[in-house]
Amino acid sequence: MAGGKAKEIEKEIEKEARISEAEVAVHWGEEEYIEPPEEIKRQAYVTDPTFREKFKEENFPECFHIYADLLDWDRYWHTTLDTSNPPFWKWFVGGKLNACYNCVDRHLKKYGNKAAIIWVPEPEDEPKRVLTYYDLYYQVNVVASVLQSLGLKAGDTVTLYMPMVPELPITMLACARLGIIHSQVFSGFSGPACAERIIDAESKVLITIDGYWRNGKWIDHKKNADIAVNVAAERGHKVEKVLIWQRYRDRYNSESKPIEGRDFLMKDLLKEHRGKKVPYVPMPAEAPLFIMYTSGSTGKPKGCVHSIGGYLAYVAGTCKYIHDIHPEDIHWCMADIGWITGHSYIVYGPLALGATVLIYEGVPTYPDPDRPWRIAERYGVTILHTAPTAIRLLKKLGSDPSKYDYKFRILVTVGEPIEPEVWRWYYTAVGKKQAVVLDTWWQTETGGWLCAHLPGVEPMKLGSTGPGALGIYPVIYDENGNEIPPGSGKAGYICIKNPWPGRMLTIWKNPERMIKGYYEKFCKNKESKDWRDWPYIAGDAATCDKRGYFRILGRMDDIINVAGHRLGTKEIESAALTVEGVAEAAVVPKIDELKGHVPDLYISLKDGYEPSPEIAEKVKMAVRNIIGPIATPAHVYIVPDMPKTRSGKIMRRVLACISNGRKDFGDLTTLIDPSIVEKIWEIVHGEG
Ligand code: WTA
Numbered sequence: 001m002a003g004g005k006a007k008e009i010e011k012e013i014e015k016e017a018r019i020s021e022a023e024v025a026v027h028w029g030e031e032e033y034i035e036p037p038e039e040i041k042r043q044a045y046v047t048d049p050t051f052r053e054k055f056k057e058e059n060f061p062e063c064f065h066i067y068a069d070l071l072d073w074d075r076y077w078h079t080t081l082d083t084s085n086p087p088f089w090k091w092f093v094g095g096k097l098n099a100c101y102n103c104v105d106r107h108l109k110k111y112g113n114k115a116a117i118i119w120v121p122e123p124e125d126e127p128k129r130v131l132t133y134y135d136l137y138y139q140v141n142v143v144a145s146v147l148q149s150l151g152l153k154a155g156d157t158v159t160l161y162m163p164m165v166p167e168l169p170i171t172m173l174a175c176a177r178l179g180i181i182h183s184q185v186f187s188g189f190s191g192p193a194c195a196e197r198i199i200d201a202e203s204k205v206l207i208t209i210d211g212y213w214r215n216g217k218w219i220d221h222k223k224n225a226d227i228a229v230n231v232a233a234e235r236g237h238k239v240e241k242v243l244i245w246q247r248y249r250d251r252y253n254s255e256s257k258p259i260e261g262r263d264f265l266m267k268d269l270l271k272e273h274r275g276k277k278v279p280y281v282p283m284p285a286e287a288p289l290f291i292m293y294t295s296g297s298t299g300k301p302k303g304c305v306h307s308i309g310g311y312l313a314y315v316a317g318t319c320k321y322i323h324d325i326h327p328e329d330i331h332w333c334m335a336d337i338g339w340i341t342g343h344s345y346i347v348y349g350p351l352a353l354g355a356t357v358l359i360y361e362g363v364p365t366y367p368d369p370d371r372p373w374r375i376a377e378r379y380g381v382t383i384l385h386t387a388p389t390a391i392r393l394l395k396k397l398g399s400d401p402s403k404y405d406y407k408f409r410i411l412v413t414v415g416e417p418i419e420p421e422v423w424r425w426y427y428t429a430v431g432k433k434q435a436v437v438l439d440t441w442w443q444t445e446t447g448g449w450l451c452a453h454l455p456g457v458e459p460m461k462l463g464s465t466g467p468g469a470l471g472i473y474p475v476i477y478d479e480n481g482n483e484i485p486p487g488s489g490k491a492g493y494i495c496i497k498n499p500w501p502g503r504m505l506t507i508w509k510n511p512e513r514m515i516k517g518y519y520e521k522f523c524k525n526k527e528s529k530d531w532r533d534w535p536y537i538a539g540d541a542a543t544c545d546k547r548g549y550f551r552i553l554g555r556m557d558d559i560i561n562v563a564g565h566r567l568g569t570k571e572i573e574s575a576a577l578t579v580e581g582v583a584e585a586a587v588v589p590k591i592d593e594l595k596g597h598v599p600d601l602y603i604s605l606k607d608g609y610e611p612s613p614e615i616a617e618k619v620k621m622a623v624r625n626i627i628g629p630i631a632t633p634a635h636v637y638i639v640p641d642m643p644k645t646r647s648g649k650i651m652r653r654v655l656a657c658i659s660n661g662r663k664d665f666g667d668l669t670t671l672i673d674p675s676i677v678e679k680i681w682e683i684v685h686g687e688g
Helices: 004-024 038-043 051-055 062-068 099-103 105-111 133-149 167-178 191-201 221-234 266-272 309-321 340-352 371-379 388-396 420-430 511-518 569-577 613-626 652-659 675-685
Strands: 079-082 090-093 115-120 129-132 157-160 181-184 205-209 211-214 217-220 241-245 263-265 288-294 302-307 330-333 356-360 383-386 410-414 436-440 474-477 492-496 536-544 550-555 559-562 565-568 582-592 596-605 635-638
Touching: 051 062, 062 079, 062 090, 062 309, 090 309, 099 105, 099 167, 099 309, 099 340, 105 133, 115 133, 115 371, 129 133, 133 167, 133 266, 157 167, 157 191, 167 181, 167 288, 167 340, 181 191, 191 221, 191 288, 191 302, 191 613, 205 221, 211 221, 217 221, 221 241, 241 266, 263 266, 288 340, 302 309, 309 340, 330 340, 330 371, 340 356, 356 371, 388 420, 410 420, 420 436, 474 536, 511 536, 550 559, 559 569, 559 582, 559 596, 565 569, 569 582, 569 596, 569 613, 582 613, 582 652, 596 613, 596 652, 613 635, 635 675, 652 675
Parallel strands: 115 356, 157 181, 157 205, 181 288, 205 241, 241 263, 330 356, 330 383, 383 410, 410 436, 596 635
Antiparallel strands: 079 090, 115 129, 211 217, 288 302, 474 492, 492 536, 536 550, 559 565, 582 596
């Protein structure tokens, strides 16, 4: 077949490129296990070392009843797992429930006067706000009444574009009460990035806020929301209504004034619906709860659709038996609610268990790097949940937890591999050796944790995530789908052998993409209805030690992890290509002391354009404006040409080597012009 050979070569190269990009990820060799402190061994929910056996493969899928039974069901399910249409598994089929009821109403009797949310504003002189479960119930009902009055109903989508304020979980829960599918867009994304997600979700209503505080600056967020609505309109999608919360109840603080007929202040709407109660809508377990967009290896972000029953059971279960959240805990997760971590481990998981969550508006280093410990001391935080990036930054800035009197039980780390010295600081300085460090590995698509050890009965391993979470059976495959045995020291693709209730239902409006992106490569038999033939491919490289603890090395695909934020290389490259004169763009991860990785962008120019600092700056700004500040390239290098194979593919692994100051390029013979490599090296590192 013509072109067959070329395709094969291309595949080979691609394969090589992926593995070496994973190799760029942080590596270290320590094998250190640390037993949990005695106190935690006594207090944890799981103190029985044989608890894991309940989730053994022979008990699958019924083992997940332990999770589902944490919820209140309006109707019990008749089928635990329906595998008739792989890989579109359905959990708890026949069951009906409501997520808002489970996170709010059912706690009123026992915990009505207990804090559900403690909100800490970024300005330190502003008072905190505490919402008891009863307050939350009251407010969620009023907001649900507002949404209902706009004609919104079960199955509709609504886009939320909100920062870290209590009105965000209130709005999410109000949607859930009515069965409305919410799609929260991270507030740090730019207006155009929000527009893309509004259009894909087909939301007619956008809910946002006038502004908020971040790093000591007032962010005029309504301006971004207006850009989002305008960009959507230019692309033919009309947002009919924009509902605007106010950061300060008594004033509207944005230069973008409300637009007559389109924009409505929540303050006014709430007044009309004061005191209204809205019955919750019992929903099928497999109906969507929300959409969460994430970067994939093609340009367009993917809308991961999460279910009501399976997802809620999974986050409640992992929160109880692994996270070890008790109702008396004060749980502070620093992640943004705009990411999956915030959805699962600030809002749905902890609230389903009736815990108290602390939500902090701002950055942990404002006004100084001791702020987190003052918050922990003042509010009695017992569980901290954050990312290596934040820990690295605090450590580097000389943060001193020893001055503060608090006591953590559990310290979660998530989002990136954590280096041993950062791990040690987290354990000794932050945790004062009294807490368990829980390294949790998972993804937007997976709803909840995939790897983590049981904090009360299993040791922590320095710089490593744990074995599979309860009921999760991970495996490492080589390129050909052969299992790499634990303890071999060899890296490969980490996959999950079995379905689990937290996995996304599908990709919004694009189910094919779920098969292609997560199952195709290692599917053993596409005709098979047996889940054993359909391992889930996470896209990360990992190793597994003899004890079954996994070490995640980094992405194997076109995704860059910057400060725990997932960015698609194609998205960044497309943004660069919008700048006049840019012919080609390639982005690669450069190792960074604080952020794990930063994006380094290489561009070549069209004929007739001369390299200049202005073009580089324009490209930087374009990426920032089209995606958001987190995607801003650390460097933009203008190169005479890209290192390209004969089939025209840019060899990103060569650029990644150059960015990271490495010369082990591997085989360059497939390049059209191998001399280009030296030229690019000189541009980046100077001569010699
Ligand atoms: C990475 C965030 C190492 C990984 C919850 C994954 C991690 C991607 C860890 C998903 C960890 C997440 N150790 N790497 N503990 N947790 N990752 O979708 O590459 O934003 O595939 O979900 O983050 O990022 P996402």
